Structure formats: C-alpha cells, structure tokens
Amino acid sequence: MSEYIEQNQTGTGIGKVEKQFFTFATHHRMKLESGDSLSHVTIAYETCGTLNKNKSNVILVLHALSGDSHMAGYYDFEDAKPGWWDIMVGPGKGIDTDRYFVICSNIIGSCAGSTGPSSINLETNKEYGTSFPFVTIGDMVEAQKALINHLNIKSILSLIGGSVGGMQVLEWCVRYPDMVQSAIPLATTTRHSALAIAFNEVARQAIMADPNWNQGHYYSEKKPDMGLAIARMIGHITYLSDESMRLKFGRKLQNKSALSFNFGAEFQVESYLQHQGNKFIERFDANSFLYITKAADYFDLAGQHGSNSLVKAFSKCKSKFLVISFTSDWLYPTYQSKEMVKAMKKNDLDVSFCEIDAQWGHDAFLLPSDRLDNLIRGFLRSVSNEG
Amino acid sequence: MSEYIEQNQTGTGIGKVEKQFFTFATHHRMKLESGDSLSHVTIAYETCGTLNKNKSNVILVLHALSGDSHMAGYYDFEDAKPGWWDIMVGPGKGIDTDRYFVICSNIIGSCAGSTGPSSINLETNKEYGTSFPFVTIGDMVEAQKALINHLNIKSILSLIGGSVGGMQVLEWCVRYPDMVQSAIPLATTTRHSALAIAFNEVARQAIMADPNWNQGHYYSEKKPDMGLAIARMIGHITYLSDESMRLKFGRKLQNKSALSFNFGAEFQVESYLQHQGNKFIERFDANSFLYITKAADYFDLAGQHGSNSLVKAFSKCKSKFLVISFTSDWLYPTYQSKEMVKAMKKNDLDVSFCEIDAQWGHDAFLLPSDRLDNLIRGFLRSVSNEG
Numbered sequence: 001m002s003e004y005i006e007q008n009q010t011g012t013g014i015g016k017v018e019k020q021f022f023t024f025a026t027h028h029r030m031k032l033e034s035g036d037s038l039s040h041v042t043i044a045y046e047t048c049g050t051l052n053k054n055k056s057n058v059i060l061v062l063h064a065l066s067g068d069s070h071m072a073g074y075y076d077f078e079d080a081k082p083g084w085w086d087i088m089v090g091p092g093k094g095i096d097t098d099r100y101f102v103i104c105s106n107i108i109g110s111c112a113g114s115t116g117p118s119s120i121n122l123e124t125n126k127e128y129g130t131s132f133p134f135v136t137i138g139d140m141v142e143a144q145k146a147l148i149n150h151l152n153i154k155s156i157l158s159l160i161g162g163s164v165g166g167m168q169v170l171e172w173c174v175r176y177p178d179m180v181q182s183a184i185p186l187a188t189t190t191r192h193s194a195l196a197i198a199f200n201e202v203a204r205q206a207i208m209a210d211p212n213w214n215q216g217h218y219y220s221e222k223k224p225d226m227g228l229a230i231a232r233m234i235g236h237i238t239y240l241s242d243e244s245m246r247l248k249f250g251r252k253l254q255n256k257s258a259l260s261f262n263f264g265a266e267f268q269v270e271s272y273l274q275h276q277g278n279k280f281i282e283r284f285d286a287n288s289f290l291y292i293t294k295a296a297d298y299f300d301l302a303g304q305h306g307s308n309s310l311v312k313a314f315s316k317c318k319s320k321f322l323v324i325s326f327t328s329d330w331l332y333p334t335y336q337s338k339e340m341v342k343a344m345k346k347n348d349l350d351v352s353f354c355e356i357d358a359q360w361g362h363d364a365f366l367l368p369s370d371r372l373d374n375l376i377r378g379f380l381r382s383v384s385n386e387g
Numbered sequence: 388m389s390e391y392i393e394q395n396q397t398g399t400g401i402g403k404v405e406k407q408f409f410t411f412a413t414h415h416r417m418k419l420e421s422g423d424s425l426s427h428v429t430i431a432y433e434t435c436g437t438l439n440k441n442k443s444n445v446i447l448v449l450h451a452l453s454g455d456s457h458m459a460g461y462y463d464f465e466d467a468k469p470g471w472w473d474i475m476v477g478p479g480k481g482i483d484t485d486r487y488f489v490i491c492s493n494i495i496g497s498c499a500g501s502t503g504p505s506s507i508n509l510e511t512n513k514e515y516g517t518s519f520p521f522v523t524i525g526d527m528v529e530a531q532k533a534l535i536n537h538l539n540i541k542s543i544l545s546l547i548g549g550s551v552g553g554m555q556v557l558e559w560c561v562r563y564p565d566m567v568q569s570a571i572p573l574a575t576t577t578r579h580s581a582l583a584i585a586f587n588e589v590a591r592q593a594i595m596a597d598p599n600w601n602q603g604h605y606y607s608e609k610k611p612d613m614g615l616a617i618a619r620m621i622g623h624i625t626y627l628s629d630e631s632m633r634l635k636f637g638r639k640l641q642n643k644s645a646l647s648f649n650f651g652a653e654f655q656v657e658s659y660l661q662h663q664g665n666k667f668i669e670r671f672d673a674n675s676f677l678y679i680t681k682a683a684d685y686f687d688l689a690g691q692h693g694s695n696s697l698v699k700a701f702s703k704c705k706s707k708f709l710v711i712s713f714t715s716d717w718l719y720p721t722y723q724s725k726e727m728v729k730a731m732k733k734n735d736l737d738v739s740f741c742e743i744d745a746q747w748g749h750d751a752f753l754l755p756s757d758r759l760d761n762l763i764r765g766f767l768r769s770v771s772n773e774g
Binding site (some may be wrong): 209261267274294341 | 521578585617632656677
C-alpha cells in the first residue's frame, strides 16, 4: 500500500465501517513455519457488504507490505481519507459491496491491530520487539484461515491482493485448493528476484543502523524514525517508475528556480520522498517493516511447495485465476507474472492474464484505472455466476 | 567506478605508474559556479604513455563518482590490483598507451589526492568538512583545465569517461570547443532524471542520518561508516540490473540451504552488498559522496548552457563524438543518450552512436567487452589519423 494514491482517491466510500478483532491460539500455541510458535494471536479485520445465505459471496482482500484491514469507507465520517482501496471496494465499484461480502484482515507481523512485534507479549508484559518470532507468508495465510474458520466460512469466491498481498493470494490457493474458487494476484511474484531482495535488505540495514533501533527494543524509548523514513524512501522509489517520476517531478525545484547549494531537499522529488518517509513513521512500526520484508524475501512458492518446480507447486490448485501485471512495474516485472501463468497453464488451470499498460510503476495496482476496475468486475461476475 | 569488476580484471597492466600532484590557485582564489571560491586547489593525476612532439596524442580520461586518478598499471608491483580502468588503458589496449599520452585526474570534491571536504583548509588548519564549498561538474572541468594548462597542452585528441565521468566529457566539449577534437561519453546523461536524483538523495539521507556524520565534522572522531556503507549499497543496486543480479545471485543463500530466520545477511546478494558497503568505507569519504552526488544531480547541460535547449547547449561544439549506451543500464537509459545524439546531430556534428547489448547494467562500461574495446580503439584511430 502506498500514500501515493491519496490525491487521486475519490472519497466516495462505503460509509462508516468498523475495525473488528478476533483472537485465537489462546489455549494452544500457533505453530509457525520457522519452528517457533505464537500464542494469543489477534487479527484485526474489516468487512464490507452482506454475507448471503449460502455464504457463497465471500471475497478476501489481502493487503500489501504497509497496508491494514481498513480497505474501504470511513471509520468516522470526519476521517480525512477512506480505507486504502476505497477506489476499488464499495457499492457499485470493481469489488461491489452490494453483491459481495468483502473481508480484509491486517497481516500478522504488522502493526495495525494484528499481533506483531509492537504487540504486548502476554508472557512478559512487554512489547515483543525482535523477540517476536519470524512469520512467513504461509503463517499470515494460516492466521487468515483461522479468521475464516471463526466466521464459519467454508468457501471463498475470490481472493484478491497486490504485491505482498498477491503472494498471500498465491499461498492461499496452494494451501487450500478446495476452499478457493478464484483468485486475482495483482502486480506480484511467486518469489523475489535478487533485485527485490537487495532493495529490502538495504532498507532493513537503514533501520538497523539507526542507533534508536536498539536491537529492536525501542518501544519505551525513542523510535528509529530516521532509519524507518529512509527505508520507506527506498521502498517508494521502487513503487514508482522512471516515466512516472519524470512526469510527476522531472527536475522541478521545490521553492525557487535557483540552486540552493546546500544539502536540504531542493528538487521536488527529494521533498516528496522525505515527506513520504516522515508520514510513514507516524503510522508504521520499524520492526514490522523488518519482519514483513523478510517474509516477502523468504516467499518462494516453487521452493516451498514444488521442490523448486512452479508447475508442481500449482499442481493441486483448482482456482480460476486472473493474473494482472503492469508494464512499468520494475519491482515485479511482467515476466514474473508470465512465469506463474505458464506454470498454471501447464496444470490446465483456467487462467486469464492481462498486462495493463501503465506508466505508474508498481503502484499502478492502487491507482484509479477503468481497465483494472472492469477486469476485476468482469472476472468476479463470471466466477459468481458459475457458483 | 565500481569494485564489481575486480574478479574480471586481467591484471596485465602497464606496470608501475606514479601519482603526481599539481596545485594552483595559490595566489588568487578559484571561482566556483556557486559564487563561492577555493584556494590552494590540488589535483592528483596520473599519466601513462608518452606525449609526442606535437602534443597531438593527448587523451583525458574522466573518472566516475567514486573513482580516482589511478586508472591503469600498478603503483607498486606488489599491489593486489591495478588502476580502475586497467582493462582499457595500457599497451595495445583499447586506449593504447603505446600511441597515446593518457591523463587521468582525481576530481575536486573527491578524496583521493585532489582537494575535497576531507582536505585541510589552510586558513583554519582543519579539514573542510561541510565548510567545503559546493563544486559542480563545471568546476571539476575548470580544475582539469588548470592541470592541462600546467602541462602546456593546447589540444586534446579525445576525452573519455563514463557515468559522472561522461558528464565531465560533455561539459568539457561545451566549455572548450576549440580544445577538444573528439569525445566519448559512455553510459551517461546530460542531466539526471528524477529517478537518479531520488536514489542519490536517499543515499545522502542515509549518510546524514548517521549520528557520526555530525553535520560533516567527523574527521577527528568516528566516521559515519554505517551511513556511507548504506549509501554505497543503494548505489550498487543501481549499477547492476535485474538480469545481472539474477544471473549472479538469484536467490542463492550464503552459507546453507535452510533459511536462518534472523536479520543477518543470508541471501548472497545481501552479503555481496554488505561487503561492497564495508569495502567502500575504507577508501572513500562520506562528505565527498555527498558533494559529488550533489554535483551530478545539479548537472544540466541544457539548463546551464542552452536556456533549457540541448540543441543550443551543443551549438558551439566542434568535437567528433562517439556516444555509447548499454541496453540494461537503467540509471542512464539509452533514451537519454539518444536525446544527446539527436541534439548533436541537429548541430551537424559528426556523431556515432552505439547501444551495446549488455546485461550488466550501468556497470557494463567498466567490464571487459571486446565490443567496447574495438569501438574505442577504432574511434581513436580514426580521429588521430585525421589530426
């Protein structure tokens, strides 16, 4: 998720929605892929729309790295901005809440209500910090599965998510092939390239180099704000594209036409990045950034589910797929989507693939696009009519 | 310049060479483009080959961001590695020291012998730190011009440089059209894109966020090593390419086949970047990194010499050009080289352009390539035969 879309958001939301919570693993510990475990796992979630009698209209939206459960509408009518995917989720929108019951939950490891490193460890009564166990994309999916069980839902009409959310979509399809009727992985990959790992690693280094990070135990002290802001700036560059940055900023100066000859932000792109970094530290936890980027780097569908064969990884899948990539996304380029489509097709899965011509880079999946709306709307109609 | 090429260097150097020094502006101050000035400006330089009677065989090599004057051969025969462009400069090589007198000087603002922020300010007897004035690509060229005057050279057969070195090549041609017979700007641009500025800015932020940076006054204290290492890691990613990183690292783990579930470097690409960062802090000054990246961001040939018209900026040029770009260079993509070629051609300049098919990204200009060797060799022969 990115702040980049703010100015493009229409604000025509679904109205007031509510953050809800579900806690599990209170009597037994949740086993994690690392071999570690976690107890009292809380999931913050939001639902929009109405569950039908057959419970056949469930859509699960999976958020990206820095997202949260608040996907649409407003918590309070005075809120300045609606949920992060309000342009897509709502009455009559691409994901139509008049037709579907849409659920979005905050991933574990995050910091917006679900259990993560900034949560209180009930065993110590202190924040976990870096004593928080490593969580994988698979663990995130298992926590979502616990929520779905709790809601007594047996079948999901469609899973939709971009970026790290798309990884969760793919992981769901592979883990629970009988539960998932269809899936839309957007602007995502089945495993990070060395380039994507490299950017995440440098961002993590920036956080860990901040003396306030203090090995992850900073919750009663100053936070590693500088490090987290730099990490966010690095991330932001990878969400944009050469073309979008040229169109949006070019070499425009912030305040004046003459060069300042100092090290302050003077090009607009510098000021924009610093602004993004500074906004981010108000709402996000540095340790969560470390844990979630690591989970994304670890994600390897073929390695974890197919003995390094992507074809094998998808072999038990039954879902119908709509795979979408964006031409200017250089973080998860189209060739990576094509690899997954090829592997799906080798399993005779019903796959549609679309590369959307977009200049906005990886962030394109969060930006207003009639093309994207129509693709998602059409796909959901086709799978819901089949059901 | 990059350490990336080390393992590919042949080491068949020109033999022992010597670092020389020239100091000017001892009686008057050197005026800088910022309006500031500088006195006692020292230039460290190296020459290879022999100046002919007519002084008609002079080649000036301009180094990139983190380079130095030591372009070829060894300072000492026990040196582990030769100068940074030893694969190109030497007897019988692309830039043939049996034929040409080749000069390379360390840019001002840098830290390898030429005056920069880590130099002693004779007026205070302390290192300049951030009291060092801002220097531009134009100022770097003026300092080189002072050296060329000192060597009593009136005409340069060819200017050759990649990346920030290529910016100096272009600036020379525009400032001293009568002195420059030919020029080879490699993997460069006439002005940074917003993307290139963004990466430089985040790298600078990483340095300035390091508490040891201390507003640039750290020379008698701990240096901002963590910040500089992170800055270098960011830079390194931009010198490579998605393809080269996939081929070189992919998702290979450093030590073992199982995931470590900790925040240490475990993917090879992480360990490589950390290694590059750690090596860099031993040889480079953090303030120099700030000043030189800022000079590169400020560089704008059209803005500074053509009232925003690149055609106008080149209007007084007389040099013959060979412009070279590399397919996988996403820092200074081919379209940027094409823009300069187009503007040169509109001035009826004699321009050859070649986009070399290379998977190694921006760094390709420093890597062994028969194609690059032959292009440079052939071009230099043609211009020297004309002379």
